Amino acid sequence: MNSFNSTKEISIPGKIAVTSTGGSMDSLVSEQFGRCQYFLFIVPETMKFEAVSNLGEQMQNGAGPKAAELIIKYGADVLLTGHVGDRAEEVLKRGGVKIVDGYNGTVKVKDAVNIYLSNKSKEQ
Amino acid sequence: MVITVASGKGGTGKTTVAASMADVLNDCVYMDGDVEEPNGHILLNPEIKLTEKVFKTLPSIDFGKCDFCGKCIEVCEFNALINLKSEIILFEEMCHSCGACIYFCPQKAISEVPKEIGVLRYGTAKDNITFFDGILRIGEPSAVPLLKRLKSKIENGKITIIDSPPGTSCSMVEAVKDSDYCVLVTESTPFGLNDLKLAVDVLKIIGIPFGIIINKYQPEFRQLEEYITANGFDLLLKIPFEREIAEAYSKGILPVTYKPELRNHFKKLMTEISGKIKPEKVNAG
Numbered sequence: 001m002n003s004f005n006s007t008k009e010i011s012i013p014g015k016i017a018v019t020s021t022g023g024s025m026d027s028l029v030s031e032q033f034g035r036c037q038y039f040l041f042i043v044p045e046t047m048k049f050e051a052v053s054n055l056g057e058q059m060q061n062g063a064g065p066k067a068a069e070l071i072i073k074y075g076a077d078v079l080l081t082g083h084v085g086d087r088a089e090e091v092l093k094r095g096g097v098k099i100v101d102g103y104n105g106t107v108k109v110k111d112a113v114n115i116y117l118s119n120k121s122k123e124q
Numbered sequence: 125m126v127i128t129v130a131s132g133k134g135g136t137g138k139t140t141v142a143a144s145m146a147d148v149l150n151d152c153v154y155m156d157g158d159v160e161e162p163n164g165h166i167l168l169n170p171e172i173k174l175t176e177k178v179f180k181t182l183p184s185i186d187f188g189k190c191d192f193c194g195k196c197i198e199v200c201e202f203n204a205l206i207n208l209k210s211e212i213i214l215f216e217e218m219c220h221s222c223g224a225c226i227y228f229c230p231q232k233a234i235s236e237v238p239k240e241i242g243v244l245r246y247g248t249a250k251d252n253i254t255f256f257d258g259i260l261r262i263g264e265p266s267a268v269p270l271l272k273r274l275k276s277k278i279e280n281g282k283i284t285i286i287d288s289p290p291g292t293s294c295s296m297v298e299a300v301k302d303s304d305y306c307v308l309v310t311e312s313t314p315f316g317l318n319d320l321k322l323a324v325d326v327l328k329i330i331g332i333p334f335g336i337i338i339n340k341y342q343p344e345f346r347q348l349e350e351y352i353t354a355n356g357f358d359l360l361l362k363i364p365f366e367r368e369i370a371e372a373y374s375k376g377i378l379p380v381t382y383k384p385e386l387r388n389h390f391k392k393l394m395t396e397i398s399g400k401i402k403p404e405k406v407n408a409g
Contacts, residue, residue, distance in 0.1 A: 059203065061202065061203065061218065062203025062204065062218050065206045065215060065218075066203045068206070069197075069207055069208075072208060072209065073207075073209075091206050091213070094208055094211070094213065095208050095209075
């Protein structure tokens, strides 16, 4: 299903991961990466999404890299979040996930995705 | 017989007290367990005779054998291993060297490799003090493996004084546990009192008998003594807040060398502590 994205000229990612405080597109973005409540995996073409609760919220340590592992496992190409720590960043980079950080917790997940997509289309 | 000198708050005078105890005993072992910032050597001025490297073990994965089954990641309690699908990466600083990944790997693809975490130093100080200290490598997250190695040098028959790291976290617990007695050093400030309470809580949980020394004692701060009295704790000694003690310290001179009356207090203190330790513990093993 990712064949569409594997061509060179793609600019729209196949799947976007967003850190979220809740399980819906209307939830606010979580500024925390490793310890957010949910990850939302969104397919921009259809805007369909899957919500995955984050076990890292309760982890004593290593929540960041573990969350990064999950993002890779779910096959996201891009991650929208507030801030990513050094270790998680290393994992994401090695797993080929593009990090777009700096989102703040006052934005809804669907708006964060739309902002990202409109910025993306302006780039072209 | 092992006596640990600990405190909640840093800078209360653990090293001064521990080194003074060693100095008055003379025939004893002194271990500087504050391996992140050892400074007992400044006060005891030992002649270092031997340095020993200390290692921890890390897993190393043979990707020729690994089939990415994920068992190692599943059993890792510390999230030190991360699966990138085509590669498993290790975050060295997260690894506690527990060996679970090695034990459970169905392919036997993981082996142990050593990694240096610091050194132990051994020497003699004054006339008859056996001196040990540990120096943790900069950036190493846990002092515990180094402290364990340091404590493996404890010999029965001699009195061992361990100078504990400050605080109440893993390294302090490791230094204090298995001791026969703990001396808690505090100071006449609200911070000293607050952190003393935390240290007392730790010792109660792990069941180590203890007594308290107030260093830099100022009678005006009454809450500290009120707390000690109200709980029925042993107040072993009060070291006055005096300029000349501080001046001696700033030159690396122990206050017991400087003030004969303080030396006598420390001698009495060591007799008192020996009396508090259960005889079966003194004779054990």
